[in-house]
Amino acid sequence: EAQVTQNPRYLITVTGKKLTVTCSQNMNHEYMSWYRQDPGLGLRQIYYSMNVEVTDKGDVPEGYKVSRKEKRNFPLILESPSPNQTSLYFCASRGSYEQYFGPGTRLTVT
Amino acid sequence: DQQVKQNSPSLSVQEGRISILNCDYTNSMFDYFLWYKKYPAEGPTFLISISSIKDKNEDGRFTVFLNKSAKHLSLHIVPSQPGDSAVYFCAAITTSGTYKYIFGTGTRLKVLA
Numbered sequence A: 001e002a003q004v005t006q007n008p009r010y011l012i013t014v015t016g017k018k019l020t021v022t023c024s025q026n027m028n029h030e031y032m033s034w035y036r037q038d039p040g041l042g043l044r045q046i047y048y049s050m051n052v053e054v055t056d057k058g059d060v061p062e063g064y065k066v067s068r069k070e071k072r073n074f075p076l077i078l079e080s081p082s083p084n085q086t087s088l089y090f091c092a093s094r095g096s097y098e099q100y101f102g103p104g105t106r107l108t109v110t
Numbered sequence B: 001d002q003q004v005k006q007n008s009p010s011l012s013v014q015e016g017r018i019s020i021l022n023c024d025y026t027n028s029m030f031d032y033f034l035w036y037k038k039y040p041a042e043g044p045t046f047l048i049s050i051s052s053i054k055d056k057n058e059d060g061r062f063t064v065f066l067n068k069s070a071k072h073l074s075l076h077i078v079p080s081q082p083g084d085s086a087v088y089f090c091a092a093i094t095t096s097g098t099y100k101y102i103f104g105t106g107t108r109l110k111v112l113a
Helices: none
Strands: A004-007 A010-013 A019-025 A031-038 A042-051 A054-057 A076-078 A087-094 A099-101 A105-109 B010-014 B019-025 B032-038 B045-051 B056-059 B062-067 B072-077 B086-093 B101-103 B107-112
Touching: A004 A087, A010 A019, A019 A031, A019 A087, A019 A105, A042 B101, A099 B045, B010 B019, B019 B032, B019 B086, B019 B107, B032 B062, B045 B056, B045 B062, B045 B072, B072 B086
Parallel strands: A010 A105, B010 B107
Antiparallel strands: A004 A019, A019 A076, A031 A042, A031 A087, A042 A054, A087 A099, A087 A105, B019 B072, B032 B045, B032 B086, B056 B062, B062 B072, B086 B101, B086 B107
């Protein structure tokens, strides 16, 4: 089954404690991206990757890092989380034009 | 600057009637448009798309209309069903370069039984 998986699905953490949200896709897609969804703001792109070792900033990259060492994996790293990063996060991969989204990770930073 | 706008945060429609969700964009370089549907606790899923060379695309109960001169697209759902209750996002991309997606803010559709 073609899918994008994310882990964890829910995470509560404290300010400043480094965390990683994993993302994996099994569709051999070159393009992957991370979004955050906030009320009234829709889906905003954090980072994207056109291929292995090729990443670039999206619209809201501050406070986040990514890496793309393998085609299937695209982890999102928060080196020092802050409360304004409390949000719902989605990983996505894209074949042609349509994107396939993971189930989401709800992150709360206290 | 919101390049893709969905001005109606919510919409309620009776079962069996037509639902019309609207989306406006400002960037004339966008040449491909998509609609996604999102249920609670799930990721968005692709619904239907349209290229800028067309003005209409149908898929079953779902039809997307594109008016390039007005920079406006709409999603029609006929007939609406309770299972269509979800948040709908429109998205626009430029198919040259990085294919960057710009999403609208979403419209929550509630279909009343």
